[in-house]
Amino acid sequence: MRCAVLSLVWAVALPACVGAVHGMYAFGQPELFQRRRSCKAIPNNLQLCHDIEYAEMRLPNLLGHETMNEVLQQAASWIPLVQKRCHPDTRKFLCSLFAPVCLDDLDEPIQPCRSLCESVKRGCAPVMAAFGYPWPEMLDCERFPLDNDLCIPPAGVGFAPATREVPRVCxxxxxxxxxxxxxxxxxxxxxxxxxxxxxxxxxxxxxxxxxxxxxxxxxxxxxxxxxxxxxxxxxxxxxxxxxxxxxxxxxxxxxxxxxxxxxxxxxxxxxxxxxxxxxxxxxxxxxxxxxxx
CATH class of the missing domain: 2.40.50.120 (OB fold (Dihydrolipoamide Acetyltransferase, E2P))
Structure with missing residues (x-):
């Protein structure tokens, strides 16, 4: 089953979707990432990260996705979680992984701060747990750096704004x-x-x-x-x-x-x-x- 099987009956296929992070960037080994990274314009059809405050993303991203098609397919699976509004920074956190900011003068990838991960986890993990599934192991917040100048913090002090608009009802x-x-x-x-x-x-x-x-x-x-x-x-x-x-x-x-x-x-x-x-x-x-x- 593809990871695209995630909805807010998304819990039906959450275990398959956790596979989206199986190739996650090896934290602590930035030299592997630097040799292969390239900046790409964030496409309009990357709906999860549409209209965020930066224009270019890194490939491969922090989840190990190497092509834009793979990013588009896997990122779409998480849109319902953002729509659930379990935390105002859910979109910021996910986009920092699926579409990490790419700056010409910076080789090191900018990761989400550990505090951002922990904040989103506190809000959204109970939603996932309500359907019987834990927070994905590969998104263990211990993997992310403590707050510093080169990570994306919570509370709106970063690159991707929180989603505030009320989503349209089908x-x-x-x-x-x-x-x-x-x-x-x-x-x-x-x-x-x-x-x-x-x-x-x-x-x-x-x-x-x-x-x-x-x-x-x-x-x-x-x-x-x-x-x-x-x-x-x-x-x-x-x-x-x-x-x-x-x-x-x-x-x-x-x-x-x-x-x-x-x-x-x-x-x-x-x-x-x-x-x-x-x-x-x-x-x-x-x-x-x-x-x-």
Whole structure:
């Protein structure tokens, strides 16, 4: 499983994502890094580190990624952690590793200060632990230098600003108050409606790819979807890396998902966490049983 499988149901695949740091720069051996380093412009599509206060990054970076494609793929996996806002300096810390600042007159890499790592760990490790996964060993804060003039400190005194803007909620995940007629109308506008649990979440080209647990699926509607589609159901949340879906914060939850078939893909237009016994879902169940489009 690729490290790109990280979401805030990201805990589904966190162990695979920890592999992103397996090639981490050998702290204490800067001569190895100096011989190979080169400055590269930070690309606009490096969304994790978009619009930070420096323009060039080192390759290889402090996680051992040697190509920009590798950086882009692995960095995308951590965007949901930043969106979780577990600490205001999460983005600064991650970017200091994925896109370390590159200065022409400085050969030695600028690492995050140990205090920055410890501060972010205090805020974000409990979020990761809530899903049953520890802080990655390769991000052990003891690996980073004590605060000095050549490391990036916490509290906004560095190169990468904290993320303060509230992330956009994905359209499919926005709460909508609907009566029975509107629920039926919404069902009729869509090509499929599933009640399901999530098996796996990953990212591809900025979209969120969702694989349901096969045994958990209850199919309410499949219009224009073949048996083959049904056997290999993969759902897509368009531009999932550009927005948040707090509805999908519990890997053990059951969801009602509706959507349309677009260019051969099953695209989600509505997603609700299914809560047994809740009045809204009793109404939805009644509406589905008497569905006539």
């Amino acid at each position: 359209d499919a995940c926005k709460e909508k108050a609907e009566d029975d007629n509107e629920i039926v109308d919404n069902l009729c506008k869509n090509d499929f409606a599933l009640k399901m649990k999530v098996k796996e979440i990953s990212y591809m080209n900025g979209d969120t790819k969702i694989v349901p647990e096969t045994k958990s699926k209850t199919i309410y509607k499949m219009n224009g979807v073949t048996e083959r589609d049904l056997r290999k159901t993969v759902l897509w949340l368009k531009d999932g890396l550009q927005c948040v879906c707090d509805e999908m914060s519990d890997i053990n939850a059951t969801y009602l998902v509706m959507g349309q078939k677009q260019d051969g893909n099953l695209v989600i237009t509505s997603l609700k966490r299914w809560q047994r016994g809740q009045r809204e879902f009793k109404r939805i169940s009644r509406s589905i049983r008497k569905l006539q489009c």
